Amino acid sequence: MILKTYGWSFGVTVLGLVLAGWYGLSAHLGLGQALLLVVILCILEISLSFDNAVVNATILERMSEFWQKIFLSVGIIIAVFGMRLVFPIVLVSATTGLSPIETVNLALERGDPETPGSYGYELQEAHPTIASFGGMFLLMLFLNFIFGEKENHWLGFIERPLEKVGKLESVQVIVAGIVLFVAAETFAADHAQTVLASGLAGVLTYLVVNGLGELFNVEEHLEHQDEHASGAVGAEGHAVPGERSSGPTQVAKATGKAAFFLFLYLEVLDASFSFDGVIGAFAVTTDPIIIAIGLGVGAMYIRSMTVHLVREGTLQQYRFLENGALWAIGALATILIISIEVHVPEVVTGLIGLAFIIAALISSIAYNRKHPEVDSHVGVEHAEAH
Template sequence: MILKTYRWSFVVTALGLVLAAWYGLSAHLGIGQAIALVLILSILEISLSFDNAVVNATILERMSDFWRKIFLSVGIIIAVFGMRLVFPIVLVSVTAGLGPIEVIRLALEGGDPETPGTYGYELHEAHPTIASFGGMFLLMLFLNFIFGEKEHHWLGPIERALEKVGKLDYVQVIVAGAVLLVVAETFATEHGRTVLASGLAGIVTYLLVNGLGELFNVEDHVEHEDPATTSAGTTASGVNGPSGAARATGKAAFFLFLYLEVLDASFSFDGVIGAFAITSDPVIIAIGLGVGAMYIRSMTVHLVEEGTLAQYPYLENGALWAIGALAVILLLSIEVEIPEVVTGLIGLAFIVASLISSIRYNRAHPEEAHVEQHHAAQPG
């Protein structure tokens, strides 16, 4: 099972290390240094994005096998080349007013992120735009979960109270808009207009992608399975429906896939920025973060195929609270330097805490745990 699920991660790791060795030799970094940097960056990406795997799994379990394969093939190409290599270049080009060719030249030259005019410096200067967009997108995801109906309440009194507040129309948008205004007008005054525009773009992107997913989530685009082997639930994307009882195909699956890619983009921002604290070489960064991203995707599939979310009822809650914490950290990082290790540890703490709570719950309710394990063991 492990070899089947992670085989492509192992292949990408091997290819990444070979490519790093070749690049290190040709770029005069040294083979050993290049390989070491790739391994460090891979671990950084995995540690920062483990909660992403849990959230992705809640969405991926609603997609057909075909679209799961697309997620691991086309999706990883978008994740590695799109978000870890092309996107930073496009972002620097737009924010610095430079042509793509000039940005690529700067990227290949490397340079200290503290030195004006370097690629790393220009990418750091674009951080308010990145943090505001990603922070608000992730905040909308968190608010959609915390104000929505849930099968299991991890932080009981808090989650039940917020669930009642969620009965108000558009409460997620109202809260997100209020947070953005506060951040733009009081906290990030130096970048107020940029933060406001980027944050609104993040909110609109979430509403658009999530809304399209719901629009096409109809009977014509869903494969039904035996209801006797499935259980009801609510997805992290905010689309209420059967978990495992129906798998999205066609347009519904496409927009869920699109949603996953935007979500991955939001998660990747802190990794890309944090990578420059380790090295300013964009090729090494793309290889290292790309290898890490592949493992996150394999972890996502592993969680789905093992039925982990069903076996540990609070795991999804913990992942969404970790996302809420990450959203706050991204917004704070507009003006305050926050070490990436802090971001990773906070997310990991929520995951571990929810896992421990799930184990305790299963021990206290063995009959429910047995049913969930039975469902998870069913083929398909």
């Protein structure tokens, strides 16, 4: 099980260390220093993105095994080369007016990130744009959770009243719009226009990708009902009354267009989570190649952890874990928006998310001890599913 789930991660780790060693020697960085930096960055990425694995698992469990493999293989290429290497270069190129080649040369100079004109400095200057887009995307995800109907209530004294407020149509968009306006007028006095534009782009990206995913998910479930009347599954993932369901896992397995848009949704979500890691990496090193390798290896482990959570049925065994992860997203969204103007240490970001996850896990264990019949029922369902 471990090798099957983490085999890709182990392979990428070996490849990453070999590449880092070769690059360290060829770039006169030193073999030992290059390997050490990659290990540190890998640990940084895992610590900052553990909550990302839990959230991703809630979405990945709805996808077929084929698309889970796509997420683990093709998705990691997007995560490593797209978000950890190409995206920062494109962003610096767009904000400075330099060509991509000039930006790469600037990055390879490994200048001090505190020095104006250096790659690290220019990336820091683009932070309001990054933070606004990522913060608003994650905020929409959190608001959709907090105002939506939930099977389990963890912080019930907060979640239940807000669930009732969620019956107001488009309340998520209204709240997000208010937050974005306030942030642009207070936290981002010097970058108000940029923050508004990138924040709006974050909200629209969430609405489009999430909306398309739900649309095709519903359509494919309806087609499934028509073609398999004897064992259909309803559009909301529940067995159709009067019809025989073939098992508890079929309600979660999206394929085709639905799975494709869920895949896109996961990639945008991963991008939003990765912003703080990319920026925080410059506190360790300014070398873009070492950053891409270190964060890429860490991102691979996060993906393997996501698959592990799905295959082990962890989210079913620990009923409040998903709630805790989404509260962690709300905290990260808040931190990103605040960081538009105020620097928030990366360790704070990582610890807050981890604290929510641990608290939700402890609450889940306590609940299972008080209700052993629920815990055993979930275990039986998961065993039948596999």
